[in-house]
Amino acid sequence: MQQTNLYTVTVLPMLRALANLSGLVDKAAAHAEEKKAKVEQLLNDRLVFDQFHFTKQVQVACDNAKRTAALVAGIENPVFEDTEKTPEELKARIEKTIAFLKTIRPEQMVGKEESPIAIYYMPGKYLPAFEYVVDMGLPNFYFHVVTAYSILRKNGVAIGKGDYLGKLSYRDTPAS
């Protein structure tokens, strides 16, 4: 049975969402190839002119995932430079993030609800880890994943909710 704790509600869904995001990058690459268009144009597209482009949405989603996990676990948050230009590089960035998340052991995060998480964009301020995760880390992570998804949808990439949610492990209801 899966317990509900700061590890299982962050690292597990982030691993899922990042794997799904990697699948979206594949679909973007396939779409550009099918259209005989430069994939860079798709990766550089945005929903709105003053929002991040697709590549940056993916980078920021990765950063949100590793930052949230690292801060709650109390371990160093590795810096990944934003150098990705191609689908392959973006997928490698996602893989690197997944690999980092997998180094975290549940016991590094479980029970840390009250640990103060210093707010990097607001020196001198902190949030207890529970609030950091539930009010900021997770909603912000999903924000960038959904926006990346929407940029592809806008451009006619053949994706749907199933690509965003990923495969769910449905069980058969026992016959009554």
Added chain:
Amino acid sequence: MQQTNLYTVTVLPMLRALANLSGLVDKAAAHAEEKKAKVEQLLNDRLVFDQFHFTKQVQVACDNAKRTAALVAGIENPVFEDTEKTPEELKARIEKTIAFLKTIRPEQMVGKEESPIAIYYMPGKYLPAFEYVVDMGLPNFYFHVVTAYSILRKNGVAIGKGDYLGKLSYRDTPAS
């Protein structure tokens, strides 16, 4: 101290996000008024032609919140008809959803990780409540909230990440 459990990781952030969404509806109404345009055009706009319009995104976000909470709590999921046409009606829908979520007591959801949640769109299948919440309920809820937000951003409504995340309760770091 806030414990991490199926109530605190669902109902609490959903209450926050729904309140933020209500604020977005206000900003949409104010934007249309400022532009001397019909707010209905904004509420009926979509990111992509075959996605839901803003009003439906809000309705579905509300439905996701109450369905997730009701299914895990094992109580009846009230049906809210999709009749909203105006900002005021949309805000009332959100309020009604918030009011429903507030009727749920933590003890109705805590410890229900293994409870089978029947999948309404896939008869004969279920997910354990933990997976339903973490792999589907929450990501799907955020999907529709973020998409609603993006529809407004696309239309030049003056909103930013702060409107999506809402006010965070930052604490002052004690002087060392």
